[in-house]
Amino acid sequence: MNGIQASAPLLDIDNLRTYFGLRQGLLKAVDGVSFTMRKGEIVGMVGESGCGKSVCAHSILRLVKTPPASIDGRIEFRGTDLLSISNSEMRKIRGKHISMIFQDPMVSLNPVLTIGRQISETLILHQGLSRTQARSRSVELLEMVGITQAEKRIRQYIFQLSGGMRQRVMIAMSLSCQPEILIADEPTTALDVTIQAQILELIKEMNQRLGRAVLLITHDLGVVAGYTERTMVVYAGKIVESAPTKTILSHPWHPYTIGLMGAIPRLGKDQNDFLANIQGAPPSLVDLTDVCAFHPRCLYAAEQCLTEVPDLKEIEPGHLVRCLFPRLESGRS
Helix, strand or coil: CCHHHHCCCCEEEEEEEEEEEECCEEEEEEEEEEEEECCCCEEEEECCCCCCHHHHHHHHCCCCCCCCEEEEEEEEECCEECCCCCHHHHHHHECCCEEEECCCHHHHCCCCCCHHHHHHHHHHHHHCCCHHHHHHHHHHHHHHCCCCCHHHHCCCCHHHCCHHHHHHHHHHHHHCCCCCEEEEECCCCCCCHHHHHHHHHHHHHHHHHHCCEEEEEECCHHHHHHHCCEEEEEECCEEEEEEEHHHHHHCCCCHHHHHHHHCCCCCCCCCCCCCCCCCCCCCCCECCCCCCCCHHHCCCCCHHHHCCCCCEEEEECCEEEECCCCCHHHHHC
């Protein structure tokens, strides 16, 4: 057993449920999600837009407004249940011990404060640095993430930076206090492929250098293939498959994962071949019935799928699937 597997988890999430009470009904954005993260791991979370990935991340940091939302279950960080502590105690953890790269830095960064001011605030709050020390450290952080002319950049505002630079600033802020867990929510959204690769390599390098745990949220299976060790596939607020990334990519068992894999373009395929697609559309998360949410789109659905709720079961060591009729052979074809 390697060191990562043997170590106690940094983060242990059990039966996390984040529901929104709307006039239309109860929206189950995250519905019974459980997983762990250990030091040094990069864990992928993948699924279609609207499946609950970002809400799960925001719930971990208690950034979901309650009400209208309610968060239940257990989010244990180093033995402390984050759902049971006060808001002031949570603020001491957020940013210092668990940090997040948000999906859109143009929205997440403050447009009326300079870059240096925004990075410095975190350092002053969590590290107790003086303004002069925080400014100097901000320059070092910008240089660490590959931003040139850092002395000039800290005096600028976000509208003066390119998309890639803004994302690097967000990463610098997220890493400023050397958090033990980094949550990266679609960190390469709206960036060109060259900048995407640079950002992902930077996250990977930071992980290797500092030995932190990273939760990488994406809808891009190419990203999880290149940068994660373990992957969770999410559908309609639930984890439907979880396994080492190599296993997910080579031997998927859940019909949804099989469909995702079939939709990936591959070198060497005949250009006239059509990509596979998953028929239909994701379900509304409002008032979901207690049956398999994927069954209307599933090629293998049976009558049993309309009456029974599939549990997340281990079908081989380290490989969990939420399906009554997992299709191993279809995944290997």
